[in-house]
Amino acid sequence: MKDDVVNDAEPGHESEGTPAETRCGFVALIGAPNVGKSTLVNALVGSKVTIVSRKVQTTRALIRGIVIENHAQIILVDTPGIFLPKRRLDRAMVKTAWSGAHDADVVCVLLDAKAGINEEAEAIFAQLASVNHPKILVINKVDIVSKEKLLKLAQMANERLKFEETFMISAMTGDGVDDLRRRLAADVPAGPYHYPEDQMSDAPMRHLAAEITREKIFRQLHQELPYQSTVETDSWTERKDKSVRIEQTIFVERDSQRKIVLGKGGATIKSIGADARREITEIVGHPVHLFLFVKVRENWGDDPNRYREMGLEFPHD
Numbered sequence: 184m185k186d187d188v189v190n191d192a193e194p195g196h197e198s199e200g201t202p203a204e205t206r207c208g209f210v211a212l213i214g215a216p217n218v219g220k221s222t223l224v225n226a227l228v229g230s231k232v233t234i235v236s237r238k239v240q241t242t243r244a245l246i247r248g249i250v251i252e253n254h255a256q257i258i259l260v261d262t263p264g265i266f267l268p269k270r271r272l273d274r275a276m277v278k279t280a281w282s283g284a285h286d287a288d289v290v291c292v293l294l295d296a297k298a299g300i301n302e303e304a305e306a307i308f309a310q311l312a313s314v315n316h317p318k319i320l321v322i323n324k325v326d327i328v329s330k331e332k333l334l335k336l337a338q339m340a341n342e343r344l345k346f347e348e349t350f351m352i353s354a355m356t357g358d359g360v361d362d363l364r365r366r367l368a369a370d371v372p373a374g375p376y377h378y379p380e381d382q383m384s385d386a387p388m389r390h391l392a393a394e395i396t397r398e399k400i401f402r403q404l405h406q407e408l409p410y411q412s413t414v415e416t417d418s419w420t421e422r423k424d425k426s427v428r429i430e431q432t433i434f435v436e437r438d439s440q441r442k443i444v445l446g447k448g449g450a451t452i453k454s455i456g457a458d459a460r461r462e463i464t465e466i467v468g469h470p471v472h473l474f475l476f477v478k479v480r481e482n483w484g485d486d487p488n489r490y491r492e493m494g495l496e497f498p499h500d
């Protein structure tokens with residue numbers, strides 16, 4: 184059986200080789216469209232983060248970026264398509280998306296200082312009432328709003344919901360971002376890094392590529408394979424000509440499921456692979472060579488780590 188790369192990460196070490204107590208956790212960024220999430224992720228990470236396509240709306244939680252601060256690895260996740268769902272499908276997706284927030288160690292609620300508590304923010308606040316995790320309020324775009332308006336907004340938001348702390352920042356100018364990063368680093372629980380440092384930069388893409396393949400599997404096999412498969416990206420190698428070689432393993436629980444995924448003469452997996460490759464290529468912007476493997480891993484459904492990696496809540500009953 185193949186072990187997951189992610190969990191092989193050694194706890195962090197200081198540069199001079201002294202072992203350090205590390206922390207690691209998930210921070211869910213919640214906010215209405217245009218509140219400045221991408222800008223904030225870039226500001227927190229400190230460099231341009233891989234663009235994660237908005238097209239993939241079926242995912243529960245997307246890794247937007249990974250930050251190291253004071254021996255803490257902060258994994259920033261986003262739960263797309265979360266607000267004011269109109270259609271039934273959207274509503275179903277929103278429900279799962281919120282499980283990403285429930286699973287996070289810290290929930291960062293972003294408010295647009297200019298827009299204030301509008302209809303979308305109201306909808307988020309209503310949903311957040313049932314999220315018990317520590318919540319931090321981040322009022323963004325302070326560069327374009329007066330102090331009085333900001334204070335009023337902070338007060339109104341804090342009357343609605345219990346926040347551990349309120350940060351007033353400008354993701355654009357970087358004002359207040361360092362303080363927020365320090366707070367998040369202190370808030371994530373003690374534990375080893377989830378992603379090895381040499382994989383941090385492509386981790387969001389690895390994760391997204393795995394989500395895409397998983398989505399294609401469900402699209403083709405949803406009735407035959409309910410929730411019993413997971414996909415992991417084992418390797419991601421960029422070649423000189425910019426093309427990318429990606430190897431992924433699809434884990435199923437039983438041999439009968441493996442046969443279903445493979446299909447007659449390998450027809451099903453070929454078709455899943457072709458669909459996934461097309462979409463991953465679009466996001467990567469360069470040719471992609473995708474290699475899929477199917478393996479049986481018994482009882483993965485009982486392993487909380489698997490759920491966590493997918494941004495899912497582990498069902499305890």
Ligand SMILES: Nc1nc2c(ncn2[C@@H]2O[C@H](COP(=O)(O)OP(=O)(O)OP(=O)(O)O)[C@@H](O)[C@H]2O)c(=O)[nH]1
Pocket residue numbers: 214215216217218219220221222223323324325326327352353354355356
């Ligand atoms: N003035 C000002 N503008 C900002 C700030 N942060 C983000 N913006 C602007 O707000 C707009 C939306 O920012 P994004 O970072 O794309 O917002 P987002 O929340 O990621 O958007 P979605 O991914 O669509 O939900 C962009 O035009 C940003 O330049 C800020 O601190 N101040």
